[in-house]
Amino acid sequence: MKLHRFWRRFRAVVRKEALHIVRDPRSLGTALVLPLLQLLLFGYAIRFDIREVKTAVVDRDRSEESRGFVDGLTSSGLFSVVDRPSSGADLDALLARGKVRMGIVVPHDFERDLERGGAKVQVLVDGTDANFATAALGYFMAYVQRASTAIARAAARRSGRTEILRAFPPIRTQLRIWFNEDLRSENFVVPGVIAMVLMTLAAQLTSIAVAREYEHNTMEQLVVSPIHRLELLLGKLVPYVGLGFAQVALVVLAARLLFHVPIRGSLVLMTFATALFLAGAMALGLFFSVATRSQQVAQQISIIATMLPAVILSGFVFPIESMPKVLQAVTLIVPARYYLVVLRGIFLKGVGISVLWPQLLWLALFALGISALCARTFRKSLE
Amino acid sequence: MTPPAPRNPFSWRRVRAIARKELWQFLRDPRLLPLVFFAPVFELTLFGYAATMDVKNVRIAVVDHDRTEASRSLVGALTASGIFRVADRPASGSGIERGLLIGSVAAGVEIPAGYGGDLQRGSSASVAIWVDGANANYASIVQAYMEQIVAREGLKRVTLAVRRGPPLRLPTIGAEVRVWYNPSLESVQFMVPGVLCLVLLLDTMILTAMAIVKERERGTFAQLVVTPIRPTELMIGKLLPFAVIGMIVMTLVLAVADFWFGVRFAGSALLLYVLTGLFLFTTLGLGLWVSTVSRTQQQAMMTAFLVMFPTMMLAGVFYPIDNMPEPVQWLTYAIPMRYYITIVRGILLKGAGLSTLWPEALGLAVFGAAIFTLSVARFRGTTE
Numbered sequence: 001m002k003l004h005r006f007w008r009r010f011r012a013v014v015r016k017e018a019l020h021i022v023r024d025p026r027s028l029g030t031a032l033v034l035p036l037l038q039l040l041l042f043g044y045a046i047r048f049d050i051r052e053v054k055t056a057v058v059d060r061d062r063s064e065e066s067r068g069f070v071d072g073l074t075s076s077g078l079f080s081v082v083d084r085p086s087s088g089a090d091l092d093a094l095l096a097r098g099k100v101r102m103g104i105v106v107p108h109d110f111e112r113d114l115e116r117g118g119a120k121v122q123v124l125v126d127g128t129d130a131n132f133a134t135a136a137l138g139y140f141m142a143y144v145q146r147a148s149t150a151i152a153r154a155a156a157r158r159s160g161r162t163e164i165l166r167a168f169p170p171i172r173t174q175l176r177i178w179f180n181e182d183l184r185s186e187n188f189v190v191p192g193v194i195a196m197v198l199m200t201l202a203a204q205l206t207s208i209a210v211a212r213e214y215e216h217n218t219m220e221q222l223v224v225s226p227i228h229r230l231e232l233l234l235g236k237l238v239p240y241v242g243l244g245f246a247q248v249a250l251v252v253l254a255a256r257l258l259f260h261v262p263i264r265g266s267l268v269l270m271t272f273a274t275a276l277f278l279a280g281a282m283a284l285g286l287f288f289s290v291a292t293r294s295q296q297v298a299q300q301i302s303i304i305a306t307m308l309p310a311v312i313l314s315g316f317v318f319p320i321e322s323m324p325k326v327l328q329a330v331t332l333i334v335p336a337r338y339y340l341v342v343l344r345g346i347f348l349k350g351v352g353i354s355v356l357w358p359q360l361l362w363l364a365l366f367a368l369g370i371s372a373l374c375a376r377t378f379r380k381s382l383e
Numbered sequence: 384m385t386p387p388a389p390r391n392p393f394s395w396r397r398v399r400a401i402a403r404k405e406l407w408q409f410l411r412d413p414r415l416l417p418l419v420f421f422a423p424v425f426e427l428t429l430f431g432y433a434a435t436m437d438v439k440n441v442r443i444a445v446v447d448h449d450r451t452e453a454s455r456s457l458v459g460a461l462t463a464s465g466i467f468r469v470a471d472r473p474a475s476g477s478g479i480e481r482g483l484l485i486g487s488v489a490a491g492v493e494i495p496a497g498y499g500g501d502l503q504r505g506s507s508a509s510v511a512i513w514v515d516g517a518n519a520n521y522a523s524i525v526q527a528y529m530e531q532i533v534a535r536e537g538l539k540r541v542t543l544a545v546r547r548g549p550p551l552r553l554p555t556i557g558a559e560v561r562v563w564y565n566p567s568l569e570s571v572q573f574m575v576p577g578v579l580c581l582v583l584l585l586d587t588m589i590l591t592a593m594a595i596v597k598e599r600e601r602g603t604f605a606q607l608v609v610t611p612i613r614p615t616e617l618m619i620g621k622l623l624p625f626a627v628i629g630m631i632v633m634t635l636v637l638a639v640a641d642f643w644f645g646v647r648f649a650g651s652a653l654l655l656y657v658l659t660g661l662f663l664f665t666t667l668g669l670g671l672w673v674s675t676v677s678r679t680q681q682q683a684m685m686t687a688f689l690v691m692f693p694t695m696m697l698a699g700v701f702y703p704i705d706n707m708p709e710p711v712q713w714l715t716y717a718i719p720m721r722y723y724i725t726i727v728r729g730i731l732l733k734g735a736g737l738s739t740l741w742p743e744a745l746g747l748a749v750f751g752a753a754i755f756t757l758s759v760a761r762f763r764g765t766t767e
Binding site for chain 2: 027030037041042049051054069096101114115117124128130134135141142146147151156161163164166171175176177183184187189215292294296299300301308309317319321322323345351
């Protein structure tokens with residue numbers, strides 16, 4: 001008997017909220033378009049990998065060795081020598097104007113020093129974008145190492161000591177790249193975009209849901225109706241969860257069709273994990289809504305507490321291991337971190353619940369915890 | 384004959400009244416105020432400390448079938464670099480594979496039996512390296528570092544082998560590195576302009592849009608329109624407080640960046656403020672435009688997001704424009720924020736002046752004026 005009444009009231013709230021959503025085609029359209037837009041942006045436009053770094057080279061030696069060194073640089077594809085200035089001052093000017101990000105100066109006695117045992121080149125890098133500079137330097141040093149090995153081998157060959165020649169390369173590496181053999185940026189980006197987009201929109205939408213009622217003073221009407229607060233909260237949540245699923249479906253479809261991102265694991269598991277994640281994210285937004293009763297404030301808090309952590313602290317772009325210990329600890333309470341592990345696991349690694357159960361457990365606990373917090377805060381606010 | 388229309392000259396008094404009302408409404412909200420001022424500091428901290436691609440503490444699994452001095456030396460070289468950390472020592476390659484699957488390690492090294500012997504005999508040895516490719520960018524940097532360390536170790540071994548015969552010098556190439564503008568290679572230097580942009584957008588575009596729409600929702604906007612106030616006065620009065628708030632918040636961000644993070648301020652503060660004022664025409668204009676196309680606060684927020692996200696992504700705030708495909712790079716020329724980011728980076732980090740930055744300032748002025756004019760025209764339409 002009671003369940004029947006609960007169901008009826010719950011359905012009424014769901015219908016009302018769903019009507020709110022549908023009658024606002026702009027917001028609905030944006031909710032569906034924005035995720036796709038994000039996906040397209042990240043998939044096509046934003047590339048994290050370093051390729052063809054614009055470099056300028058000052059070759060003061062102009063010997064065979066120095067030319068070989070510079071030519072080898074371009075053949076790797078990572079660097080692109082766009083200019084060969086004749087003086088250090090010209091190089092400095094190119095760096096200052098931002099025409100090149102890196103500059104290499106090969107000193108006057110490069111070849112001669114090599115014959116004597118060792119030569120040094122000077123590399124200047126634009127440190128404005130520290131991440132880029134670090135990566136570019138890393139690649140450059142790897143190249144220097146390779147060039148060193150090649151030169152050593154050539155020296156060994158010239159010496160006629162064939163037994164040493166046999167030793168090259170001293171250590172051969174057999175490289176196996178797992179899960180994303182071609183190191184496609186898209187495969188890595190798409191799961192992150194899904195997590196980011198869901199987190200952002202989920203919380204934003206629900207953050208306004210309850211606050212709007214307070215601001216329009218319709219909350220009093222709801223309070224004096226027979227509706228229980230649980231029915232109200234759940235009823236408000238459900239349509240947005242539905243919207244969230246629609247967003248995920250769109251993005252995953254686009255990811256498959258446009259970017260050919262593989263889905264090696266179970267879609268069922270992914271749906272389940274998404275439901276948990278959405279529940280948690282939306283409960284969080286709802287919590288802000290209930291706690292602040294102001295759309296403006298709820299929205300601003302939402303951005304800080306959901307979007308930014310989802311992008312920065314989830315391991316999407318910036319590796320968690322590189323963060324200071326304190327922040328690494330903070331990432332432990334960021335839902336997007338766990339959801340990202342699940343997504344990457346299902347998309348790229350093809351693992352199942354036996355591997356991902358800790359993440360799923362955490363997501364479930366988070367959703368429950370925030371919902372409980374929500375319900376409690378709501379009760380207080382009604383008094 | 385109709386009587387002549389009454390004269391209604393522009394009145395700064397009315398502008399002040401509107402601005403004061405707007406400011407009061409803002410200050411009266413006990414939560415919005417601290418939020419607007421503390422959020423930027425929080426964001427700066429987050430970006431400054433967390434947003435680093437500095438590769439270190441990479442967890443690796445090591446399988447050593449050889450257990451000779453040579454193999455231990457290789458592992459030692461990996462850990463001594465500070466980049467890698469041995470998190471696991473499984474008994475076989477399948478242990479590495481499992482580690483990659485569950486994500487406990489990001490890479491693995493398997494040294495076959497006979498490694499040391501090969502090196503001793505002066506022939507080529509081999510090692511197997513696994514890398515988790517799921518995080519593609521990270522993976523390629525990890526790979527580069529690994530190859531570099533392995534190659535260096537290899538050369539060291541060959542040099543040792545060479546010593547056993549007649550003297551032969553095996554030449555090496557070294558590199559002397561100089562980093563410009565940011566010698567310690569801290570990401571925060573790069574992030575501060577980005578955070579500044581984000582903060583200005585949030586505070587001057589979104590807040591403005593939502594404030595205007597809130598009033599429209601309440602119905603008080605219509606009441607304002609029927610007063611003698613002119614549309615221009617209404618507009619200036621509404622935008623001015625947010626412009627001021629934006630400037631104050633910007634100062635806060637710069638102060639925190641300087642005193643806490645030690646981000647150097649290499650250029651002219653005056654130039655920065657002037658050009659920021661120019662940028663505000665863009666953000667306020669956008670906020671105004673969003674308010675004219677939205678009937679509810681929810682719509683305003685969603686529309687603002689729709690505008691904000693691509694703008695921030697494509698303006699080179701967090702991701703370099705150089706890396707984008709050519710057609711997209713051309714597109715970014717129409718985004719005023721792109722110029723603003725270049726300006727902020729130039730002034731903060733490189734100490735650039737107007738002589739270098741005038742193209743960007745011009746772009747900002749032109750596009751900002753265009754956006755602002757269009758938005759104002761639309762706004763005036765809504766007041767009639």
